[in-house]
Amino acid sequence: MHPALTTPACALFGVRYPIVQTGMGWVSGPELTAATADAGGLGILATATLTAEETASAIARTKELTGAPFGVNLRGDAPDAAERIRLLIDGGVRVASFAMAPPRRLIEELHDAGLVVVCSVGARRHAEKVAALGADAVIAQGGEGGGHTGPVATSVLLPQVVDAVDVPVLAAGGFHDGRGLVAALAYGCAGVAMGTRFLLTSDSTVPEQVKQEYLRRTVADIVVTDALDGVPQRVLRTEQVRRLAEAGRLTWLLRSLANAVAFRRVSGTRWRDLVREGLAMRRGRELTWRQVLMAANTPMMLRAGLVEGRVDAGTLASGQVAGVLDDLPSCAELIDRVVRQADEVLRALAPAEVSA
Structure with a gap:
């Protein structure tokens, strides 16, 4: 393997x-996380949609499946963040990942x-903020990435972030191969972070019909919309997304309230914690009250x-990269393929230097 890797x-x-x-809600469970870890990458277990008890069980299950290091993704602004951090510490987790x-x-x-x-x-x-707080590394995601995303393209974001911080930077948004x-x-990053590419593997527990829905799409079928929860996020263009974009305020209000009730039930969050979290979101993320109310839409529709597997009723977060993918390799096959291609490209770029 080329030393640069x-x-x-x-x-x-x-x-x-x-x-x-990356830690993708409803996707990055113990199976996918462990498969990535066994293949030599860093798998990150998603827990933002789990209760504390479910998080502890998921960590234990992941450790049963792999002896390799893995990470756990959680919300730093969650009302029970301190309790959840103890679960990571007690569970012997290597990496804590925060969105x-x-x-x-x-x-x-x-x-x-x-x-x-x-x-x-x-x-x-x-x-700059998270580095000053003490983060050991950052994942910089450009606008091509799936889910909640910003307007800056990966190619513009990466050099800014690399120049701004002294910790390792992982590049995210549009990555899927060794190139x-x-x-x-070349941008100065220490590696890549991929979400959609790992979602579309045979180790992912996403229903097969949903994976096929992703694979049949082109780049033009993947759009950014704020119709789901008032904040821009990248998803597959579906009939459900179209209906949500055209829905009136009353429809949105009723849907948001129903999803808030459903999310409270699924996550085990108490009503007072939901209210407190909403206030914190409005203050910390500069959201409107309408956006705060709509925040429960995303996790429930993604679920x-x-x-x-309800493509007609749910939404499918997706990076633009889904439009160029056409297969479902295992995590081991994917990582081996990425590393081999990267090695070949690096050696082709500087054959004399490598041979010397």
Whole structure:
């Protein structure tokens, strides 16, 4: 393997290859996380949609499936974040991954227990903030990425973030092969993080008919909309997305209230915690009250699509990269393919230097 493929991220995470499988709600369960870890990458278990008890069980199950290091993704602004962090510490987890920056005291607690802290960002200023808080690495996702996303393209975001922080940067948004890994290294990143590419593997528990729905789409079928919860996110263009975009305010109000009730039941969150979380979201993320009310729409509609397989009633988060994918390899096959292609590209770029 080309020496450039052994990056600071490998040592930081304790993995063979600088490839991260992101923590995708309803998708990154113990099976996918463990399969990625066994293949030499960093698998990240998604727990934002799980109760604390379910999180503990998922961590234990992942450890049963693999002896390799893995990460757990959680929300830094969750009312029970401190309790959940104890689950990671007690469970012997290697990496704590956050989509939103946790308080400094929680990062310090994780560091004291020997965990690595990784935060996902979509802007330079966010990278600077989490690095100042003590994050050990950042995942910088450009606008091509799936789910909630920003307006800045990956090719513009990466050099900004790499120049702004002194910690390893993982590139996300549009990556799926070895050429992309080499491109990320050229930007100064320490590896890549992929979501949609890992969703579309044979190890993913997403229903087969939903995977086929992804594979049949082109790049033009993947759009950014704020119709789901008032915040821009990238999803497959479906009839459900069209209906939501055309829905009136009353329809949205009723749907949001119903989804809030459903999310409380699924997540085990108490009503007072939901209200407190809503207030924190409005203050910390500068959301309107309408956006706060709509926030429960995303997890419940993603569950309908990605867990229940109801393409007609759910929504399907997707990076643009889905439009160029046409197969469902195992995680082992995928990572081996990415690494082999990256090795070939690097050696073709500088054959004399490598041979010397």
